[in-house]
Amino acid sequence: MLKILVIEDEINIAKNIKQILDLSDFYTIIAQDGQEGIELAKEENPDLILCDIMMPILDGYQVLKELKKDAKIESKPFIFLTAKSDRPDFRKGMELGADDYLTKPFSPEELLNAVEIRLQKQAKIQEKNKQELNNLSLKIQKSLPHELYTPLNGMILSANLLNEYAESMSVEEIKEIAQTLLESSRRLHTIGEKFILYIYLELILTNSDKLKEIRSHNHQCLTKTILSTFSQIQAQKLHREEDIVLELEEMTINMAETDFYKIVTELLDNAFKFSQQGDKIKILTNISDDNLCNLFIINQGQGMSIEQLKKITNFLPFNQGLDYADGFGLGLVIVKKILEIYQGSMMIESFVNNETIVHIILPQGSLFD
Template identity: 40%
Template sequence: MQKILVIEDEFEIRENITELLHAQNFQVIAVENGIKGITAAQTHIPDLIICDISMPELDGYRVLEALRHEPITASIPFIFLTAFVEKSNTRKGMELGADDYLTKPCTPAELLSAIAARLAKQATRDRQQSEKLEELRQSIILSLPHELRTPLNGILASSELLLMHFDQPEDADTREMIELINISGKRLYRLIQNFLLYAELELIAASPEQIKALQAHSTPCAEALVTEKAVYQAQQVHRQPDLELELEDAYLQISPTRLMKIVDELVDNAFKFSVPGTPVKVACQVSQGIFTLSVSDKGRGMKPEQLMQIGAHMQFDRKLYEQQGSGLGLAIAKRLAELHGGSLSIESVPAEQTTVTVKLPLAPE
């Protein structure tokens, strides 16, 4: 049974629409204002939303704007039903992302026709998107892991075995080459894992049900996890004295595995793009129900135009600097934060300092 959310402050109109939709075998969630409408949309994930514009507390435009900015509700068909008849109102609604605009009074047939058209269009869009995503998923799952992981495991195992049994101290050049093979293999393995994770996150982002399942996990002791991962990264590059920790504990609405990935990528980048002897600061604080994680370094920084181009395949100043990896780390951290209802932002002054800030919601009590 398809679900329709009705957001209408006039009791009689709300009841009439509810009765009409029930008669057509729709499941109906009806609320009387915009604030309750946003909560209901995020809780129930309806198949379609019908919303008035002129309402107390929060009008229909702001409801639509709020829902379009949340991944879990961004693609839900949205119909305005309002007494406003001016073209400027219609245009404003469409610019914000409304799918249709009906003026009151409208007949039951007109309303049902608009609903049917929007649901059919959404079904077609969902089907086409599912076909494309399934093709991508099959290609990645069936081809990439086997084609890349299998030979790479052989390279890693063989190089590690050679290092374990290498007993020719006088042949330092050969040992150095074997170590380089092993290190390069580990970097390639990390890159493959990140590509697979990024593809997985894109698949999740296209499914409200999967987003909701992703957000169902929690981490009770964030401070211990952040500490463990930051210290490990510092040890890997022999920069324990450079690490500064200023942490506050929190109970977060994100799984330990996903939180560790965010910390791993941000701290790894901070060490990678700063020189030994300069500080890398990891700080956490809680305020007004939001957990803020920030990672700062005194490295080369990024220009404003570079900050605007953060994406899965972006590498900054490739010709000027040696950079390992494909630039996926920030994109993955940003996507993870957004899928959990948070955000990622960067403040950077070239050649001085970069601070990456991730905000995540606390777990409900």
């Protein structure tokens, strides 16, 4: 039986609503003021909330604001009950996140119709989210073994060698095997972190409210410093300072700095990984005539075929010659997911045994709110 919370300070109206809902096989709870309504909502976790606007202690707007802070309640359908004289305030209620409103006095049919429409819509959203989570689960089940097998096999083989032959090995041989174990465990840790990030991004993309919240925020990420600083740090670690070529135009993009950092991390990591010392890695930025921000990361190296590019979204290994254990395909999928959140895009052009060009396009951020 679906549970409905009615927050209404006029007791006769509240009783009438309860009677109508009870006769339609709903379980109805009544709160006589806003504060009690908040407490009952958190305690009872109703499937839908009907709330008057003008009430003592806390009005309907304050109730809605408070409930939107509770992750368990925020997505529940919320319908305002309002007198005809309150009609100019409808927009305020909708902007705060109300799903609908009923104007007093209303008929039993109007009440039940509003309730049924919102419950049906909520059921469809829940079913869609359930299906998307199931699809995500299947994706992970299929792709995770491919990512885990290589480092796990390296760890198992090294452990077996130590277990069988440690007594007859030299110190140098033991150190060499220990180094293999350390590298494999680090790879496994990196893969785990990437999968956690991938799941987090997928959950954001399936949560329309969270997605809307992120996109509505005016981010002001300055790209030049991040690109120049991080590329030099990565190059120094690999003793490839001479390989970096920067042609950077200052851009302010509409993306959180932490997310832009993740994109840069993945793309530069791949650029270094799939090129040799002495091969140039170019990082270019510019603003196009249509006010879009462009980032190009170009590396000379082994490149990819069309078939290999297609396999990226399926997390499939390209061939045994690539060090796929570090999650090359998954890293690019993470980049694509972040870009999808911020309504950006990515294009990849690659030529086998030549070069790979990754082109990122993002909307500009404003320097003024």
